[in-house]
Amino acid sequence: MIGSPFILKEHTSVRFTMIKVMAALVPGTLAYAWYFGPGIWISLVWCSLLGIGFEAVALVIRGRPLQPALTDGSVLLTAWLLALSIPTLAPWWLYMTGMFFAVVVAKHLYGGLGQNLFNPAMVGYAALIISFPVFMTQWAAPTTLANIVPNLSDAFDLVFVGGSITPDAYTSATVLDSLKTATRGGHTVLDAFAQPIHGLIAGKGMELVAIMYLFGGLFMISNRLITWHIPVAFLAAIALTAGVLQGLDPAHHAGPLFHMMAGGSMLGAFFIATDPVTACTTPRGKLIFAGLAGFLTVIIRTFGGYPDGVAFSILILNTAAPFIDAFSQPRVFGHAKGVK
Amino acid sequence: MISAIIVMAVIGLVLGSVLGWAELFYRVAGDPLADKINDILPQTQCGQCGFPGCRPYAEAMAKGEADINRCPPGGEPGIQRLADLLGVEAKPFGEGVAPKPKSVALIDENTCIGCTLCIQACPVDAIVGASKQLHVIVADLCTGCELCLAPCPVDCIHMEVVHETVNNWKWRYPLIPIHQQREAA
């Protein structure tokens, strides 16, 4: 007994939405694999398997049917986002811990898809960076800088067996790390930028991955999967905050462009802050939400203890999203301006 | 150590007096609780709760002298609302008390002798008519309390269940396909 409308829009389903978002991630992922070696495929596949496994276990424990939730694609997207946000070539249990926190704690303890307060991938990320900071700084170096570029089977060994190659040979710090180290050590931004890891604007390789994410994001906007509000406000706030800081003290603060391209900015702007479940939903709310998140990102990067602030700023704003929404309801048709 | 105790004590005193003052300042005259309870009761005035009408029952509940599960016309939702208001657990109806479908009284037009006894019995003035005239129950006003049945000397009043019509029909809670239903359970 379901009434009108009797016709539903074709090709719309949660699964289809998730697939389109993942499609938007493909260029970024390909660029990632190109610049940082094939290790990303191992972590992607491993995280996906873990995600499906955890999801299934959580569903069974909660007494829910498996099929609809497992096939909606949401857990795969979470897995993919987590894999792209943490270093490749880390031990297998690191991914496992991250996915556990993402799927079981952040998603299912809150009631499953649509009910979670926090972005699952970011919860996984935060749990890892708090618990295992060392592993989380061992990023695969760009292939042009690494002494050894592990091929697929090396990567498999590194993840699951723990190979004999020392991490120094294939990892490097990220630009954000080197910036932090430099400014902490009393050096200037220019010193940090002189490091080989620094490319044209931000991290070598990473800046191109970021541009690919940008393209993916534009694809999502043109496909009406997301609206422009969050990415634009997020990036604009990053640029503004970074610009002000740089204006105050050019020697110790990197500029707007750097902050927009470095670390998780692009991924966060288009793929993580826009997670509809945990973000604000009203147009004005989205602007406030993403604006504050962007501001906090730069603040955490500059003054906080962790190199990147995307995850934490988004998690903090996740808690505020319902309140921001409540106070930013759009004017309903036929209601006078200013009347709530 | 001693200074800490003193500080705590002072804070306690200050907060306590603020609370006490607030209690005095915001106190509402009359018996707001009984009013609030009365607002929830269906005002059928049937007396099935054992009180002569809804208001006395509300007052008894406000004083804590009566249980919340004694008003059949209010049904389960009524109990739930009372429980929410009073901050207690909802409970099922007691022995022998059960809600009935909403009914209205009907007077057999050809039998009524116009004795006015039912008019006097009806707590909500739902019966119109004058002495020796036919009496009519205004269906919209009748609360279905059944108090008029007994006094009628010719037994011409009976209750009729109010059926669903195009007029009072309500949309149902959407029936959701299988897996969500289980989720709701």
Add this chain to the structure above:
Amino acid sequence: MSGKVYPIPGGLHPPEHKTESNAKAIIVAPLSAHYVVPLRQHIGQPARALVKAGDSVLKGQMIGAPEGRISAAVHAPTSGRVVAVEARPVAHPSGLPDQCVVIEADGKDTAADMQPIAWRDLPPGELHQRLVNMGLAGQGGAVFPSHVKLATGGTPIETLILNGAECEPWITCDDRLMRERATEIMQGAEIMRHALGAKRILVGIEDNKPEAAQAMQSACEQLKLAAEVTAVPTRYPSGGAKQLTQLLTGLETPSGKISTDIGIQVFNVATAYALQRAVELGEPMLTRVVTITGHVAGPCNIEARLGTPIDELIRLAGGDLAETSGHVIGGPMMGFDLDDTASPLVKSVNCIIAKNQELFPPHPPAMPCIRCGQCALVCPAVLQPFELYWHAKSKNFAKARAYKLFDCIECGCCSHVCPSHIPLVDFYRFAKSEIAADDRAKLAAEGARQRHEFQLLRQEREKKEKAERLGKKASERLDTGAVAADDPEAERKKAILEAAIERARQAKEAVHAKNTESLTPDQQHQIDEIEARRQAAPQDSEQQA
């Protein structure tokens, strides 16, 4: 030819499916063997039956009189004999039966006397009184009695809007009507403008109906009528009254108000056509054009008399094809499932769509809401449908109301785009009707409480009066002041209250019997009816009693 079009929020463009039925000219349905005429075909109070089984009626004879202010008359569609006045299945989302007058046609189709109305001689604001018994009701879907809408008073009407948008998929009855009978429609519009004293006429037609717009334009030229025919973008729900108003004038109808409050009156084109017939020919509303389409052999538009059984109309459209899985009344976005095809055609039915699995696939299972906001993007009322859904689902009606549930026009856009396939609109309908029922119950309880308290007061007063009378007899010196001395304040208040009540009571009781005071016309009518029946009943039963 096109006037200015203003932007409106939300909306979408589902597959149109107009070509199935819009190519063929309107078919006039032949006389049917019997007609079932529901007394409730409009918003408001149902009509009161004027006939009983056995009566013979003429075509156009009023068989149900309007009851109360917002109501419309119903008329016999042909001449014949009334076989029953009883509950019959009708086209209603509930599937519940409703009171109908069943007429057996005699085949002669003898018409009652019908007199045209010399409308040009009537000053504005008077025409509507002549139309009260014409049974006109809006044919766009809301079926609001037209004579009420043509009454003036309140905000003067500046603008008359004719709604020919017909934005729902599949439906083409207004399209065909405009193509074939534009002159009559525009004459109707002229009458409306005169009745309302409106200054200008705007006609809104979606730009997927160029032929209709062309026909309307030429009709205006031919009649030398200064009306602006505007092509509005094909974007559902442009035909919503508030939406079309905004599209054509840029004005937003305030929440909880109707367009009349901002000096605009909106009529469907088919209503203008019916009005023209009522005024120029004196013919009450007897027919309407309805689209029969979907999974039928020959989709078409049929001009049929109200009361024609729907299965007969389907037969005229070639009948259902194999594997028809049901019928929709109205459009696919806002219509409802028909339970019984024996139900009659009524004033509100603009379309009947036969369903099959392919055209109307079964609703996929619903998933949890992912707050994707797709629904909010298309909502023409700028609501946050997922918030409404959340609160309606958890039966938190106060919250749903706070999120402006009652500004939802139930257009179905949100359900249409929801990737989780949640039947959102069903939740809103559920919540709305629960809230409405709750409000009714509260009102009834409040009334019951007041009457009960009044009764208690009255009883007490009567008791006291009695005591006083006795007291007075015993001692003439005792006056009310002395009685009140015990508790001066309370007694004084009570005395004032009682004095007021007493005055009111005396004023009424002077002429009325006890407890028949303050009856609504409706209740009075109920009583009269029973009295009448009682008069008719055999005398002995009364003596027995």
